[in-house]
Amino acid sequence: ETGVTQSPTHLIKTRGQQVTLRCSSQSGHNTVSWYQQALGQGPQFIFQYYREEENGRGNFPPRFSGLQFPNYSSELNVNALELDDSALYLCASSLASGGAGELFFGEGSRLTVL
Amino acid sequence: AQSVTQPDIHITVSEGASLELRCNYSYGATPYLFWYVQSPGQGLQLLLKYFSGDTLVQGIKGFEAEFKRSQSSFNLRKPSVHWSDAAEYFCAGGNTGGFKTIFGAGTRLFVKA
Numbered sequence: 316e317t318g319v320t321q322s323p324t325h326l327i328k329t330r331g332q333q334v335t336l337r338c339s340s341q342s343g344h345n346t347v348s349w350y351q352q353a354l355g356q357g358p359q360f361i362f363q364y365y366r367e368e369e370n371g372r373g374n375f376p377p378r379f380s381g382l383q384f385p386n387y388s389s390e391l392n393v394n395a396l397e398l399d400d401s402a403l404y405l406c407a408s409s410l411a412s413g414g415a416g417e418l419f420f421g422e423g424s425r426l427t428v429l
Numbered sequence: 430a431q432s433v434t435q436p437d438i439h440i441t442v443s444e445g446a447s448l449e450l451r452c453n454y455s456y457g458a459t460p461y462l463f464w465y466v467q468s469p470g471q472g473l474q475l476l477l478k479y480f481s482g483d484t485l486v487q488g489i490k491g492f493e494a495e496f497k498r499s500q501s502s503f504n505l506r507k508p509s510v511h512w513s514d515a516a517e518y519f520c521a522g523g524n525t526g527g528f529k530t531i532f533g534a535g536t537r538l539f540v541k542a
Contacts, residue, residue: 319472348529357435357519357532358473371528405472416523417463418530420472 321406321421328396329429336391336424338406346370347389348418349381350405358405364389393426401428431456433522435533442510443541450505450536452520460522462503463530464494467517476518479503490514515540 320339328334340347346365350358360373364383378394387408393400403425407418432455442448454460461480465473477488484496494505503520517537523530 350532355535357534360529360531363528373529407473417475417478418465418473420465420474422470422472 319406319408319419319421321404321424323424324422325425325427327427327429330396330398332396332428333392333394334396334426336393336404336406336426338389338391338408338421340387340389340406340408341419344408344410344419345387346409346416347383347387348407348409349389349391350407351375352403352405352423353399354402361391396428398428401426431460431522431524431531433520433531433533435518435520435536437536438534439537439539441539441541444512445509448505448507448510448514448538450518450520450538452503452505452533453501454503454520454522455501456522456524458524459498460524462494462496463521463523464488464492464503464505465519465521465532466490467519467535469516473519476505510538510540512540512542514538 322337348363349361352358362372363370367383380392383389403423405423407420409416434453463478464476467473476492477486479486479496486494517535519535520533521530
């Protein structure tokens with residue numbers, strides 16, 4: 316059974332640029348959630364995708380967008396990067412949509428915005 | 430508003446001593462409750478979860494947690510801590526009517542020899 320994999324593991328961008336982060340969900344999981352974890356804080360919910368559609372969104376601006384593909388892999392896109400976007404971005408897959416199921420996390424993509 | 434609170438930012442315990450990490454939740458109905466652990470540079474791993482039934486839940490690595498409705502708490506315990514338990518611990522909550530799992534701010538555990 317393949318776990319959740321994320322790429323890239325680390326990247327550095329400058330303010331105003333755009334970034335795409337990728338996630339392959341665990342085999343058989345049809346739900347993907349993205350979280351932002353700033354240094355010293357807990358993960359903050361960005362959005363969730365279920366069967367290729369956005370299923371819910373946290374308090375993040377529209378410049379944070381996502382996609383889910385037919386194989387349930389997912390992308391997180393962030394436009395017009397700001398310094399405060401520097402964080403660890405975590406992807407989590409699950410069997411159930413919503414907030415009731417166990418989340419299986421990847422190791423994250425660490426984004427630094429200069 | 431739904432929330433999960435971890436009152437302790439960090440805790441230091443001696444190896445072999447017992448551990449209790451605190452978690453309080455605020456939900457309209459009984460939520461699903463989780464404890465996750467994050468080692469440095471790693472993603473989060475589930476330790477245990479509570480959905481319903483027995484209020485004392487056993488997890489991996491010798492951890493357990495007790496759900497107390499009257500105190501809106503879900504504290505994590507371990508009778509004897511090992512040096513490898515040093516990590517960040519997150520309490521989280523969710524429900525079937527919502528679409529997200531909410532995480533607390535985390536408690537960093539330090540283990541001294």
